[in-house]
Amino acid sequence: MIDKVLSKKLKSLITIRVIFVTLLLGSFFILQVGYRDFPHPRSTLNLIIALYTLTIVYAILLKRVKMYALFAYVQLFIDASAVNMLIYLTGGIESWFSFIMPLTVMSAGTVLNKRAGYIIATFNSILYGIIIDLQYYRVLPLEYDTTLTEKAFLYNIFAHISAFYLVAFLSGYLSSRLEKTSQALEQTDSDLRDLELFNEEIIENIPSGIFTTDIKGRILIFNRAAEDITGIGRKIALRQKIDGIFPFINPPIPPLPKGGERELETMEGVISHRKEGDRIIHLTVSELRDITEKSRGFVGIFQDITQLKKMEAEIKHKEKWAAIGELSANIAHEIRNPIASLKGSVEMLRENIVTEEHKKRLTEIALKEMDRLNNIISDFLTYSSPRPAEFHTFDLNLMLDDTLELLAHTASVRENLTITKNFNGPLFVSADQQKLRQVFWNLGMNAIEAMPSGGELSVNSRESDDFAEIIFRDTGAGIPRENLGKIFYPFFTTKDEGTGLGLAIAYRIIEEHNGKINITSNNNGTTFKVIIPNVNGKA
Numbered sequence: 001m002i003d004k005v006l007s008k009k010l011k012s013l014i015t016i017r018v019i020f021v022t023l024l025l026g027s028f029f030i031l032q033v034g035y036r037d038f039p040h041p042r043s044t045l046n047l048i049i050a051l052y053t054l055t056i057v058y059a060i061l062l063k064r065v066k067m068y069a070l071f072a073y074v075q076l077f078i079d080a081s082a083v084n085m086l087i088y089l090t091g092g093i094e095s096w097f098s099f100i101m102p103l104t105v106m107s108a109g110t111v112l113n114k115r116a117g118y119i120i121a122t123f124n125s126i127l128y129g130i131i132i133d134l135q136y137y138r139v140l141p142l143e144y145d146t147t148l149t150e151k152a153f154l155y156n157i158f159a160h161i162s163a164f165y166l167v168a169f170l171s172g173y174l175s176s177r178l179e180k181t182s183q184a185l186e187q188t189d190s191d192l193r194d195l196e197l198f199n200e201e202i203i204e205n206i207p208s209g210i211f212t213t214d215i216k217g218r219i220l221i222f223n224r225a226a227e228d229i230t231g232i233g234r235k236i237a238l239r240q241k242i243d244g245i246f247p248f249i250n251p252p253i254p255p256l257p258k259g260g261e262r263e264l265e266t267m268e269g270v271i272s273h274r275k276e277g278d279r280i281i282h283l284t285v286s287e288l289r290d291i292t293e294k295s296r297g298f299v300g301i302f303q304d305i306t307q308l309k310k311m312e313a314e315i316k317h318k319e320k321w322a323a324i325g326e327l328s329a330n331i332a333h334e335i336r337n338p339i340a341s342l343k344g345s346v347e348m349l350r351e352n353i354v355t356e357e358h359k360k361r362l363t364e365i366a367l368k369e370m371d372r373l374n375n376i377i378s379d380f381l382t383y384s385s386p387r388p389a390e391f392h393t394f395d396l397n398l399m400l401d402d403t404l405e406l407l408a409h410t411a412s413v414r415e416n417l418t419i420t421k422n423f424n425g426p427l428f429v430s431a432d433q434q435k436l437r438q439v440f441w442n443l444g445m446n447a448i449e450a451m452p453s454g455g456e457l458s459v460n461s462r463e464s465d466d467f468a469e470i471i472f473r474d475t476g477a478g479i480p481r482e483n484l485g486k487i488f489y490p491f492f493t494t495k496d497e498g499t500g501l502g503l504a505i506a507y508r509i510i511e512e513h514n515g516k517i518n519i520t521s522n523n524n525g526t527t528f529k530v531i532i533p534n535v536n537g538k539a
């Protein structure tokens, strides 16, 4: 990895050097500049030609050499020596070529590292310092302008050395920065690739079917589970539109409001599997948006729920039979009690051993038990074979008024029991008046029965949104928590004379009206809240 980078850098070093030397050589031949000014024009030309030859040698060696760093150092030292030689040959302190020395420092800093930059800078400083010093003391056979003072020489050396180190610092700094940035980029790049692979793995291995489509519904991704569930291979799927695979997506994909919330569309439908026949599919589709919130298509996730549906149907079937069984047992129990006491009374009457007064009482008991039997049976009939609801528009408040009036006149209402109404004006609903009357009658009777020693039943009704809300609140004993879940069951009763069918019937009727019954209860009383839709006759 590092070797590869270094060999690439060496290649560019060699190339740049060729260009540089060629330019220098070319200008020498073409322009003949300095031919007269240079003290040693011939040797200068020779040096340039030697460098050119060396370059060819480097280029050949580059393919064979293994120790790139050493190879780089050799080149850099030769470069630096050659430049100093060039400077010597072209006049020492008066040479035009001292600008090339910082270039050798720079190439050391960029090709290798900061340290190499400083090494070449030091090497240059020593060589250059020696040449200029020796020139000043006239040890070297180099002429110079006699106006140049010792100070000028020293300053020249100082300026050059400063430049070398500055360049070494800058090039080393820049190249290490560059290195770090490119390393970070490479890391990010490979992280992204890993993430992409990871995502693909996840999508492939998720046990739910997943697809994505473009804006027009053409399939782009179709995972393994999708293939299994639909029985359609990916290659075929990728050539289709989504409604070709899920015909129940119709219109192909729901148009979504612009800039609106990401909507989820859930649907169920049937597809025909190549091998397994009809399958029921549960599918959720939502829009796919990019980071700029622009719509890119759709993403869907789906499961085969055929088996689940089958089980659900089986359970429902079983539950139905269990409920019928329980109901029959309850009816038998409810009917057997009054029959037993009826039988008892009649037997005693037959024995003819009772007094006249006793006879009267027994007859009364027999009649009462017969009434009770009759009640149970008619309540049960209302519960078990209800006539279908007939919806008409009527004033609910008026009907409530009537019902409460009748309740107030029943035998069980004593003096210390008050019934208050908190509603006025008409409240029109579309419902089955007969059936709703039965609901409110049952709720009212229960409230009265819950307050044997008096209290208050208050009835409210109001309209909210498209619903009518009717509230029966009593100050009775309340319903114990453990019974709250059972009071709507048929035959659940806590009363000696109760049938346990009142609330069961009420529940069924409210359900028929798509309404709801809520209960809250504590030992200060109980509140039943009935909610029914279709206010103002709106169906």
Ligand code: ADP
Residues within 6 Å of the ligand: 442, 446, 447, 450, 474, 476, 477, 478, 479, 487, 488, 492, 493, 494, 495, 497, 498, 499, 500, 501, 502, 503, 504, 526
């Ligand atoms: P029943 O009135 O014949 O017992 P219901 O179905 O009308 O049958 O009521 C079932 C049971 O729910 C009652 O036996 C009673 O225990 C309880 N219940 C219903 N309404 C009230 C109420 N307002 N206050 C206290 N308990 C109630």
Ligand code: MG
Residues within 6 Å of the ligand: 442, 445, 446, 498, 502, 503
């Ligand atoms: Mg009741």
